[in-house]
Amino acid sequence: MQTQAAIYREIDLELSWSEQEMPERERTKHVHRLHPYLGKFVPQLVEVFLHRYASPGQLVWDPFAGSGTTLVEANAFGARAAGCDISAFNCLLTRVKTGSYASEALLSDVVRLAAPASKAPRTTSPYLKQWFATRSRRELLAFRDRIELTSYPDLWRVVLSRAARSARLTRHDDLDFPREPVQAEYFCHKHRRVCRPVGEADKFLRRYVRDAVQRVQEFSELRLESSATVIHGDARVVDPPEPVDLVLTSPPYPGLIDYHEQHAYAFELLGLERRDAAEIGRGVKGYCDDVAAVLARAAKALRPSGKIVVVVNDSRGLYGAILSAAGLRLEDRVLRHVNRRTGRRSGEYYEEVLIATP
Template sequence: MSANIDNTPHLSTAEVARLAGIHKDTLLRWLRAGSVQEPRRDRHGWRHFSTAEAERIRLFAKSADASLPTQPSLQSDIPHLGNLDRIDWDFAGAKTNYLTHSIHPYPAKFIPQIPNALIQELSGVGDTIGDIFCGSGTTLVEALTLKRHAVGIDANPLACLISKVKTTALSEEDARLLASLADEIRTMGEAIDRNASSPLLNVDIFKSKSWRPSYDKLEFWFQPDVIEELAEIKERCNALTSKNSRDLALVAFSAIIVAVSKQDSDTRYVRREKGILPGETCKRFARTLDQTLRVAAEFTELAEPRFNCKIVEASLLQAPDVPQLDLMVCSPPYPNAYSYHLYHMTRMLWLEMDQPKFKKEEIGSHRKYSSKAKTAATVDTFRTEFNAIFEWLKDKLKPGGFACFVVGDSTLRGERINNADLISAAGAGAGFKEVARLTRNMQATKKAFNPAIGKIKTEDILILENRAGE
């Protein structure tokens, strides 16, 4: 038992379940059904029960009215939408980089507390949770840790790789191989540093014989010594003997590329000199790999093998084949907000991914919408794309299942666009009914490629129910 900020003792969901002699998932079902009263939540979204609330639940569990199974059910309960109004969706000050959520920079991802709360309230243990714009896998990680199956879809091959790494349990052998690689690259970086800082030794500048992208602007975006170190690191990542270890190493490799490039930052696509010192690229990779290994180990301890994750690299406009979903939670791209193909360009070059193909398929791209050409995307483009997405989704989401969209407004040619309205209308055309719309304040640190987006301070959590066929 711990205490709240006001020094009132409180208990966690697991502690109350133990006190009542029931399984934690049983208590969660009662809370969703409204059978027992919801407690307050802390700023991280965790429930805090008072001792009086815990005692009432213990008595309820003993009563004849509480004759529910005490083991996790694999059947979804009818969700209690009223509980959603009791949640403080701002989650101000909440820690958002726990577990594998801290792996790899990724723009515009939503905080994990949002899908966590939606999954808890709108699904049951064993359900299949989908994210049709899975990005770096935030929803997928939360689904697995909440004992659900997960399905993620994204047209971005880098997003799919990051999501795969974030949701994959790491074997002891893979962890050993990766720790050895981190030590190897760190030692190499220290040697390069020593040689470069000792000119009297007359040692040649480090040169790698390994592959590097065939790109005429490579030295425009990278210092020559950084190119040599990146080439050597990638070669050694690819030499790992298991696919899971290779994937994790390549994600750690991708994570440092913008930092050691001449791109200003992860959200500013302008060039500036950074003066990366010899050996620093190798040492930065080793530190990133160490950190990635640590959080992957934490996820591995928590995740259960019986719950699996499927990741599909595809455009939604191609109607990909995926398992049936019980709940869908996503943060879709906003029109004119980000250009992921641009943000990830140098990463995709080094990882040998098809960036031009993704550029054509990307929905909501800032470059498509900000173009002055006659073929520039418009609000009608976004509407048409979502009409097609809902026609596909109505057959993939179970009847009565909920589709949740965390979406903000955007600005297009000086006009503010209410994207929640656009998505709701597109859903209605395919048989989806809006059942809830919640507004939350966004964190002040959120950045965008399009400065107009940075001025928008709130976003909506739009919940639609699949009533197609009624």
């Protein structure tokens, strides 16, 4: 058991900040907040490693791209980016975040999306019938129809999903993995009062359309590079498009988050293909071999001077064996103190960053 002083000597202070020093609006700046995603990097963490191990113009690869934090930050920094994910929704989200948008076309889209629905759309999906009030469902489906007339349909698909997430018949204090729809008033632990299930979607759609336009425009003004390749596939068998200079990734951890299920509503509304069985981390069995296979493959694509940076909260102590199995040598290991909420000890933990080379 390490003493507190020993732990603090190991902590990398450049990577450790409190809620006050790094408020939520900073962690969710510009496109990072286009859609909720449980289990993402803090963008500032990616920024630090890009400055330490990459140069503008180089290619950064994230085989577990998730919501695209590495790719977005690589482009903001001036590096080209590529990533892969097994979830079709995560790939859509990353493509949308790293996409390029012309202001005039965006504004015409906004006007088209606001047009009244010509007919009341219907669905046969039991999921949509179960999880949305009749009016919410009608409004979401009407928006989905209008998306077909726009210049940036994927951007609006993400907005549609975000609104659907907010409009589901779920408790406000159980948005991540709700088990069953709520039909009646309930005591809400988030708002500390009695809340009612949501009955409409248009108010969310209007708000998120405006918010999305602002966010993509903000990112387009600050990014120094716009090259980003997103591959929908299984990272055990997918290669980056060309040799890479830095691998910067955070693998799924066994049994923690179901990356398909957290966006079940989006898969359903958008008709995306689910590949749950190929998702790594659904159990411990096979986990080490799977992550080792991904890292070994990434290592093969790495240029000789490149590094592999892996962010993980390795509570089971699996990563020593994983790195060896991938043929990687641990060069450095830094600890990051994560303090998600000041005054709430349960929100604190240590995250490890492993820096490895082939």
